[in-house]
Amino acid sequence: MQLAFSPAEARIRDEIRAFLTDAMPPPSSAISEDGWISGFSPEFSRRMGAAGWIGMTWPREYGGGERSYVERAIVTEELLRAGAPTAAHWTGDRQIGPSLLAHGSEEQKREILSRIVRGELVFCLGMSEPGAGSDLAALQTRAVEDGDAFVVDGQKVWTSLASHAHYCYLVARTDPDAPRHRGISELLVDMSLPGITVRPLVDMTGEHHFNEVFFESVRVPRRWLIGEKNHGWFQIASQLDYERAGMERLLSYAPLFRELEAHLRATGRTRDPLVRQMLARFHGELAVGRLLLYRIAWNLSQGITPTAETALAKLYGTELEQRLVRFAGEMLGDLALLTSGGGPLATHTARAILNAPGLTIRGGTVEILRNIVAQRGLGLPRD
Numbered sequence: 001m002q003l004a005f006s007p008a009e010a011r012i013r014d015e016i017r018a019f020l021t022d023a024m025p026p027p028s029s030a031i032s033e034d035g036w037i038s039g040f041s042p043e044f045s046r047r048m049g050a051a052g053w054i055g056m057t058w059p060r061e062y063g064g065g066e067r068s069y070v071e072r073a074i075v076t077e078e079l080l081r082a083g084a085p086t087a088a089h090w091t092g093d094r095q096i097g098p099s100l101l102a103h104g105s106e107e108q109k110r111e112i113l114s115r116i117v118r119g120e121l122v123f124c125l126g127m128s129e130p131g132a133g134s135d136l137a138a139l140q141t142r143a144v145e146d147g148d149a150f151v152v153d154g155q156k157v158w159t160s161l162a163s164h165a166h167y168c169y170l171v172a173r174t175d176p177d178a179p180r181h182r183g184i185s186e187l188l189v190d191m192s193l194p195g196i197t198v199r200p201l202v203d204m205t206g207e208h209h210f211n212e213v214f215f216e217s218v219r220v221p222r223r224w225l226i227g228e229k230n231h232g233w234f235q236i237a238s239q240l241d242y243e244r245a246g247m248e249r250l251l252s253y254a255p256l257f258r259e260l261e262a263h264l265r266a267t268g269r270t271r272d273p274l275v276r277q278m279l280a281r282f283h284g285e286l287a288v289g290r291l292l293l294y295r296i297a298w299n300l301s302q303g304i305t306p307t308a309e310t311a312l313a314k315l316y317g318t319e320l321e322q323r324l325v326r327f328a329g330e331m332l333g334d335l336a337l338l339t340s341g342g343g344p345l346a347t348h349t350a351r352a353i354l355n356a357p358g359l360t361i362r363g364g365t366v367e368i369l370r371n372i373v374a375q376r377g378l379g380l381p382r383d
């Protein structure tokens, strides 16, 4: 068994590091953690696109790089470790592209994929609603077929990046009379269409990245139906595997951890055996999470989407990150209360403390993920 990276994979790591040395915005006390959702920089995304780092696994005929998922995981690992501002292209690259490749029409692939690859398009995910989160099949947003269009009415909530998005990947009910999992479809909705209103939601950090989105008689041309009408539920399932299986579920706070460790070494706190033990423990746990995510990437390269493993990786990684943030808070003490004025490490820690509760909610709560591991992974009964 060979557990090392191949020479080609090692080369990719060198190449993305060299790219980041050149392309990263200058260091500042601004946000570097959670950069795949909070670091919005269309310029950086276009540079990523021009360098071939978006759509890495996709076929060349759509602008992709035909690389493996392991190579893509190497690139995303380096981006997250550097705290790169990748939010403008992350969702398109991670799940919209793969979804269109699996279910989209030829016209949709031709029109959208190459623009994602160039880092030009921002997407939001219109899934959750006020009465439908974990229980997504309870969604009420309706899309009624009318001639050559679907007329969409309803409300989405917690929609990350909707205020910047060019398109919304919308999940809506297209057959209200069918059993609830069977009457759902996916539509790609141009966010500039009349009838769409985006209202910002400011989170505990004082920042705004997610939103409420209202649809009032929005006419979406029929050609933007993704895959089969009323078959959306089964398409979403594979999209969620991509959403949950990435390095971002383990390394959103990698820059903070690095900063914290450097601080503890520099201030001599690592002479405290309890601090040493905690650091060693985190390094061990991070190594386990990393192996799990590379194993999933390897499986994806073989065409296998391991639903129970992706659920396990997300819940393991996000709970670990929350423990890391708590540890940073304990180490900094009162300083961790200062969102400004206490120096970069204090600012990052204070922000992380306010931001971290969302880690185990977004993309599926830990309780739901445990249910998936129990039922799909361990074969345990539902009741």
Ligand SMILES: Cc1cc2nc3c(=O)[nH]c(=O)nc-3n(C[C@H](O)[C@H](O)[C@H](O)COP(=O)(O)OP(=O)(O)OC[C@H]3O[C@@H](n4cnc5c(N)ncnc54)[C@H](O)[C@@H]3O)c2cc1C
Pocket: 124, 125, 126, 127, 128, 129, 130, 132, 133, 134, 135, 157, 158, 159, 160, 161, 210, 358, 359, 361, 362, 363, 364, 365, 366, 367, 368, 371
């Ligand atoms: C930072 C952030 C970004 C987000 N971005 C997006 C986005 O871009 N697009 C989008 O569509 N949504 C987004 N969401 C919404 C997210 O997907 C939902 O919040 C999540 O799925 C949970 O749904 P809910 O909030 O309605 O909670 P509920 O589903 O009401 O759950 C409440 C509690 O009950 C528990 N629970 C529910 N059902 C069960 C069960 N069967 N068994 C055990 N426990 C259960 C849950 O685990 C949770 O603890 C985002 C959320 C956050 C925090």
